Amino acid sequence: MTPRTVRLCSVALSLAIAAPRALYAQGAAEPDSVARPAAARADVESIAAIMSAVYDVISGPAGPRNWQRFYSLFVPGARLIPTRHDSSGTHLHTMSPEQFVQRTGQILQREGFFEREIGRETNSFGAVTQVFSAYASRHGADDPKPFARGINSFQLFNDGTRWYIVTIYWAAETPDNPIPDRYLRIAH
Numbered sequence: 036m037t038p039r040t041v042r043l044c045s046v047a048l049s050l051a052i053a054a055p056r057a058l059y060a061q062g063a064a065e066p067d068s069v070a071r072p073a074a075a076r077a078d079v080e081s082i083a084a085i086m087s088a089v090y091d092v093i094s095g096p097a098g099p100r101n102w103q104r105f106y107s108l109f110v111p112g113a114r115l116i117p118t119r120h121d122s123s124g125t126h127l128h129t130m131s132p133e134q135f136v137q138r139t140g141q142i143l144q145r146e147g148f149f150e151r152e153i154g155r156e157t158n159s160f161g162a163v164t165q166v167f168s169a170y171a172s173r174h175g176a177d178d179p180k181p182f183a184r185g186i187n188s189f190q191l192f193n194d195g196t197r198w199y200i201v202t203i204y205w206a207a208e209t210p211d212n213p214i215p216d217r218y219l220r221i222a223h
Contacts, residue, residue, distance in 0.1 A: 074107035079197040082157060086168060086189070089200065094149045096176075102136050110192055110199035118206040149173045153184070154219040164191040169218045170205075184208040186218060 078088035085108060092105045115135045119126045130138065142148075154169035166189040171181035185207035192199045208214050 071109060071111060072103045072107045074197060075104070076197075078104070078108060079199070082164065082166065082191060082198060085191065085198040085200065086152060086155070086166065089189075089203075090150055090152055090170075093143070094151070095143075096147045097143070097145055100140070100143055102140070105136065106132055108200050110201050113200055114202050114204075116202065116204040118204075120209065147174045147176075149176045149178075152221075154214070155221045156218055162192060164193070165189070166191060167218055169214050184214060186214060 075088075077084060079085050088104070089108055092101055092108070109132045113132055115130045115132065116127055119128060150170050150172045152168050153171045156167045158165045166187075168187045168189060170185060170187055172183040173181050185205055187203055187205040189200060190202040190204075192201050206212075
């Protein structure tokens with residue numbers, strides 16, 4: 036490399052490091068600044084454990100949920116992203132775990148909601164784990180038919196001591212987009 040190329044690379048690297056810090060100093064919220072409560076070891080010791088914990092904590096009869104347990108499952112900066120379909124197309128709504136609780140907490144206070152996993156496909160590469168988790172949602176635990184089904188796409192991370200949820204990105208099943216059979220079994 037020429038001395039000029041080395042200087043340009045050095046300047047580019049310095050800007051890449053300094054720019055985010057400058058933005059945060061100007062008042063932008065740093066995405067990793069939200070502290071999370073400690074998780075119960077049993078909730079985060081394996082992929083199966085964290086998947087079970089997230090479905091368990093949001094499910095139940097009308098009433099409060101253990102939101103501290105919910106928050107403990109996520110890495111700081113995590114996102115929940117539902118897709119929505121309407122006459123103008125398909126849209127995303129990105130939320131933090133706290134925004135998800137603000138949006139759904141009151142509904143769950145008034146209405147029962149039981150979501151259970153009906154199939155899973157897991158793939159990992161290095162630190163990246165992707166879980167396609169098919170779900171069925173019911174208002175009552177014993178309802179014979181779910182009111183909704185779909186796929187939750189979980190991105191998980193293990194730091195060597197525990198599992199974290201990085202993202203939950205989901206879409207509901209529709210008549211023209213049914214859940215493929217391959218996702219209706221538990222595959223690890």
